[in-house]
Amino acid sequence: MSEKRALALHPQDNLAVAAQDIAAGDPVRVVYKDGATQQIKAVEAVPFGFKIALADIAQGAELLKYGQVIGCASRPITAGQQIHVHNAQGQRA
Amino acid sequence: MSFLGYPRPDGSYGTRNYVLVLPGGLVSSKICQFVDGVRTIITPDYGGGRTQRDRQTVARVLVGLGRNPNVAGVILHGLHPxxxxxxxxxxxxxxxIAASGKPVEVITAQPFRDTYEVLVRGIKAARRLVCEASHVRRQETGDEHLCLGVKCxxxxxxxxxxxxxxxxxxYDQVVAAGxxxxxxxxxxIIGAEHLLAQRAASPEVAQRILAVSHDIEEKSKGYGQDIRTVNPIPANIEAGITTLEEKSLGAIAKAGSTPIQGVLAYGERPAGKGLYFVDNWMSMNSIFLGYAASGANLTLMVWGGGGYVADTxxxxxxxVVAPLLWTTGNVNTYRACEESMDFCAGTVIDGSETLGQAGDRLLALVRQVASGSFTKTDTLSFQEANKVYFQDAAF
Known part of the structure; x- marks a missing residue:
């Protein structure tokens, strides 16, 4: 249960990128570009480079990375869960 | 001084000093095998059975390759129908090609002359032009003579x-230097085109960026394809990229932050200096050929890889004539194929380097390669086939 790092790329983002492999239950220090940090708890494993939710996200709500919309939640997501194709989808076809 | 380049009559500087024989095919490949320092293109895309628009693209690619600063002299033959x-x-x-001031020799303009005779004449011309090229000396020059192309x-x-x-x-450093x-x-760029349009140097360029992005999305729909089933590719998804928008927003980071001066067609030469968007196809077999035809004297690949190694x-x-420098932002990928990767920016993620420190390291490496240092893949003799980026159906 050692503390892991994740990178938030924009202050408005509701997700961060794992800077190392994160295991279920790990405390995660989320580091913003300006050096600010916040701590969350991973509720499931998030491999290096994959996305972790920073807040609860309702089904259909927008996902923000780089301060931009990268898609929406295809099912409800809770803070600390991994975000990927199983619970998120793009909006461009 | 930033790098040592080969001065060309049109004022450009080469990072390499090749003789080029065109078009590709058996005779050109044999000339390359016989004479050291000669390059040719390997592709089935000669232009036969293609629309005029696509044949013009082939012509643009062949002329552009010939005019590339890394080419000292060119041999042309007309053996392919x-x-x-x-x-x-x-x-x-x-x-x-000769408008650039470099020597160009036409071996035969005829389609069906004796192939063996053309081969012999081509070998003789290539030996002569290679000797001539060897008299050109590298000279000190600046980043304003770098012309770069990139793909992730x-x-x-x-x-x-x-x-x-x-x-x-x-890119920001090179553009700032002219x-x-x-x-x-x-x-x-689908999903990120609005951000690029905001960086356009003029309203016309902004409109053009939005138009090419819109057109490719519509083209995909016209074929009954959901572009999301083409891109992101499975390897992207396995490595953590979820949507096309996410991929695009990450992809445009390689364009830096300077204004976009124009939108170029595949193989088109930029009218001026600065940052340009090229309306091209993401395939590595196609894109680097297009950049070289547009005048790139050095190209870069940004590999993700998710830590796994592909034979590509x-x-x-x-x-063909522009060296390719392999970079990655993934330390696991770098460790897995260090003998093939030239540069790793993964330090930005683990916090051991700032982006500026990593970027300065990359700039120094680019100047070295531009001055003649080999990239790791420069040591390989294998030549992969190219594909020209066509717009129209085959007939």
């Missing part, structure tokens, strides 16, 4: 936060 289309006639291509491949989420931003930093930098991959990492330059 496609070379009899008006826009592909050897004399027509030769005239356009098998992107993972390190690409958008380390690999591509490091190239973006490099150089030229190109990026492209039209399907991979061993592809040498697909720009």
């Amino acid at each position: 496609a070379m009899q289309y008006p826009e592909l006639k050897p004399a027509v291509l030769a005239q356009q 491949g098998v992107s993972d989420s390190t690409s958008g936060i380390a690999g591509n931003p490091a190239v973006g930093y490099l 150089g030229t930098a190109m990026f492209g991959e039209t399907t991979e 990492i061993l592809y040498p330059s697909l720009g």
Whole structure:
């Protein structure tokens, strides 16, 4: 249960990128570009480079990375869960 | 002084000093085997059975490769039947290449002369031109004579936060010094095109960026395809990229932050210096050839890879005459194929380097390669086939 790092790329983002492999239950220090940090708890494993939710996200709500919309939640997501194709989808076809 | 380049009559500087024989095919390949220092293109895309628009693209690629600063002299022959289309006639291509002031020799303009005779004459001409090229000496010059092209491949989420931003930093430095930098991959700006349009140097350029992005999305729909089933590719998804928008937002980081001066067609030469968007296809077999035809004297690949190694990492330059420098933002990928990767920006993610520090390291490496240092894949003799980016159906 050692503390892991994740990178938030924009202050408005509701997700961060794992800077190392994160295991279920790990405390995660989320580091913003300006050096600010916040701590969350991973509720499931998030491999290096994959996305972790920073807040609860309702089904259909927008996902923000780089301060931009990268898609929406295809099912409800809770803070600390991994975000990927199983619970998120793009909006461009 | 930033690098040592080969001065050319048109004022450009080469990072390499090749003789080029065109078009590709058996005779040209044999000339390359016989004479050291000669390059040719390997592709079935001669232009036969193609629309006029697509044949013009082939012509643009052949002329552009010939005019590339890394080429000291050019040999043309007309042995392939496609070379009899008006826009592909050897004399027509030769005239356009010769406008750059470099020596151009047309071995035969005829389609079906004796192949063996053309081979012998080609070998003799190549030996003569290689000797002539060897008299050119590298001279000190500046970053304003760098002309770069970039592609990101098998992107993972390190690409958008380390690999591509490091190239973006490099591009900002080169553009600030008066150089030229190109990026492209039209399907991979979908979802980020509004951000690029905001950076256009004029309203016309902004409109053009939005138009090419819209067109490729509509083209995909016209074929009954959901572009999301084409891109992101499975390897992207396995490596943590979820949506096309996410991939695009990471991809445009390689364009840095300077204004976009124009939108170029595949193989089109930029009218001026600065940052250009090229409306091209993401395939590595196609994109680097296009950049070289647009005048790139050095190209970069930003590999994500998700830590796994593909044999494509061993592809040498697909720009035929423009060296290819392999970079990654993923430390796991770098460790897995260090003997093939030239640069790693993964330090930005683990916090051991700032983006500026990693970017400065990349700029120094680019200047070294531009001065003649080999990239790791420069040591390989394998030549992968190229594909010309066509717009129309085959007939």
